[in-house]
Amino acid sequence: MRWTRQACVALDADDVLGELRGLFILPEGRIYLDGNSLGPLPAAVPGVLQRVATQEWGEDLISSWNTHEWLQLPQRVGDKIARLVGAGPGELIVTDSTSINLAKVVSAALSLARDRSPHRTEIVSERTNFPSDLYVAEGVVHMAGASLRLVHLDPAGGISAAVSDVVSDDTAVVLLTQVDYRTGRMLDLAEVTAAVHRSGALMVWDLAHSAGAVPVDLHAADADFAVGCGYKYLNGGPGAPSFVWMHPRWAAAARQPLQGWLGHEQPFAFDAGYRPAPGILGFQAGTPPILSLAALECGVDTVLAAEPFGGVAALRAKSTALTSMFIDLVDERCPILRTVSPRSAAERGSQVALTGDVDAYALVQALVDRGVTGDFRAPEVARFGFAPLYIRFVDVWDAVDRLAEVIDSEAWREPRFAQRAPVT
Ligand SMILES: Cc1ncc(COP(=O)(O)O)c(C=O)c1O
Structure with missing residues (x-):
């Protein structure tokens, strides 16, 4: 299947799970494909932590073990x-x-x-x-x-x-x-x-x-x-x-x-x-x-919160659609990369691993620099997670667009992207 950005926008418009993205605080302009490693901040968390810290811990102190x-x-x-x-x-x-x-x-x-x-x-x-x-x-x-x-x-x-x-x-x-x-x-x-x-x-x-x-x-x-x-x-x-x-x-x-x-x-x-x-x-x-x-x-x-929309089964259906689209687009636009993850959606979780004749660590860093977060797993894998609660089809399109740009321009070869941080 040949995808277009317009087709992705249309899929998002029809996505019954789409409104769940609003449950998160997601940084403007960043495509976050690392929720398989650290999920993003739920919008409810700051208020709940504020209440638990100031009222339950701050005011009610040790009695909270019983009262709360x-x-x-x-x-x-x-x-x-x-x-x-x-x-x-x-x-x-x-x-x-x-x-x-x-x-x-x-x-x-x-x-x-x-x-x-x-x-x-x-x-x-x-x-x-x-x-x-x-x-x-x-x-x-x-x-x-x-x-x-x-x-x-x-x-x-x-x-x-x-x-x-x-x-x-x-x-x-x-x-x-x-x-x-x-x-x-x-x-x-x-x-x-x-x-x-x-x-x-x-x-x-x-x-x-x-x-x-x-x-x-x-x-x-x-x-x-x-x-x-x-x-x-x-x-x-x-x-x-x-x-x-x-x-x-x-x-x-x-x-x-x-x-x-x-x-x-x-x-x-x-x-x-x-x-x-x-x-x-x-x-x-x-x-x-x-x-x-x-x-x-x-x-x-x-x-x-996905339960009224079909719960985990609906999340899974969207997740396999996202990962399958990602694999299709990588095949089409980044031929030097090879998909390490199973091609059969039934045998694949919610992530896709890529490798190829590139420094996968530097590749991920060059992408992070362009607003797409994935991660690297030694020795040779660039890993991208597609959490269906907040990832959109258009994010998949834009992520591969930037991936193709990083590969075509060989931007990943810039020495700054090869500097390994402690957490990869
Ligand atoms: C499959 C798997 N098991 C275990 C762990 C370790 O979890 P924890 O840091 O909570 O001990 C991880 C961490 O990423 C993991 O991916």
């Missing part, structure tokens, strides 16, 4: 996120970072699997998984006397066969990220989970690049544990806390190792011994970050 139900905020926001990922009320909680929650769930899953089958001592993950997932798994196996095996899932013969090829009778837990942070490749949650269960292992999902962008149904997939990020498509702000979910079948038996007072059955009994709070409440450890939770709630509300 601060202690229940992790569950309240958790119940909202649960609606986006096919979890039930009371099954999902917001707490800590994704990395910390990974440590809890990987460790809990490993213990549960070993309780059933003591010979199962291996965690399997993909070599290309997000490094924090691998580092955490490495740490857990070190403490637990288990092992970590990193594999490549070869999609050629279908994903179930790929999973069956890499698991063994020793596998206790499989830890995978549904949407690959670098390539955007998306795994079928139900199919992979079923293949893992057939092997006798437990399934832990990292939904960092899924929640708020692609339909997720944890119950339909029959997953065992899941974690995900608050600051990406959930728009919770820099360092927003993460979420953690456990299937209710494990609620009675699961134990996580970071046993802090707020995961205790009765924190204010101040007992010397630990008794876990029931279910997912026992996956809390310390005091919840109230300001961050208040901001995250606004962010989650921006995604829930």
Whole structure:
């Protein structure tokens, strides 16, 4: 399909999700294709933070734990996120970072699997998984006397066969990220989970690049544990806390190792011994970050605001239209670039990764200089996220227009664009 800017403007005019863009404060003139890394500022956040800081914290002080139900905020926001990922009320909680929650769930899953089958001592993950997932798994196996095996899932013969090829009778837990942070490749949650269960292992999902962008149904997939990020498509702000979910079948038996007072059955009994709070409440450890939770709630509300317009399914339909258009336009106008992400929309998350005979880092910087924000993931990928809540079709057109200009003019070769900043 050959797109025109005019056709993009017309698509935006017909877009039922279009009005949701108004829920954000977006800098004038910037096309923000990095909401897969840090979602933009929801317009409600400054007012809510002002209220929580000046009234709840400033005026009501410590009584706010009771009067403003601060202690229940992790569950309240958790119940909202649960609606986006096919979890039930009371099954999902917001707490800590994704990395910390990974440590809890990987460790809990490993213990549960070993309780059933003591010979199962291996965690399997993909070599290309997000490094924090691998580092955490490495740490857990070190403490637990288990092992970590990193594999490549070869999609050629279908994903179930790929999973069956890499698991063994020793596998206790499989830890995978549904949407690959670098390539955007998306795994079928139900199919992979079923293949893992057939092997006798437990399934832990990292939904960092899924929640708020692609339909997720944890119950339909029959997953065992899941974690995900608050600051990406959930728009919770820099360092927003993460979420953690456990299937209710494990609620009675699961134990996580970071046993802090707020995961205790009765924190204010101040007992010397630990008794876990029931279910997912026992996956809390310390005091919840109230300001961050208040901001995250606004962010989650921006995604829930799509519910009257078809919810996550409608967001997904727009997201695949945006990413498909981007790929078409890059093919047409930037032939030296190659799309690393799957070409089949069904196998792609809400982002597109490009590479080619260019310095991808410098390419991204030259684009940032021209008002288009993406990011770079080593060793060679320029990554662009298309959050359907606020990205328009015309943004896709304009972004590729500037990309083509940067390539045709070789502007990316300017030495200033090659200067690496600490965050890429
Ligand atoms: C797939 C994935 N998992 C885990 C993390 C780590 O999250 P956190 O910084 O909250 O620990 C990230 C961060 O970008 C990620 O992309």
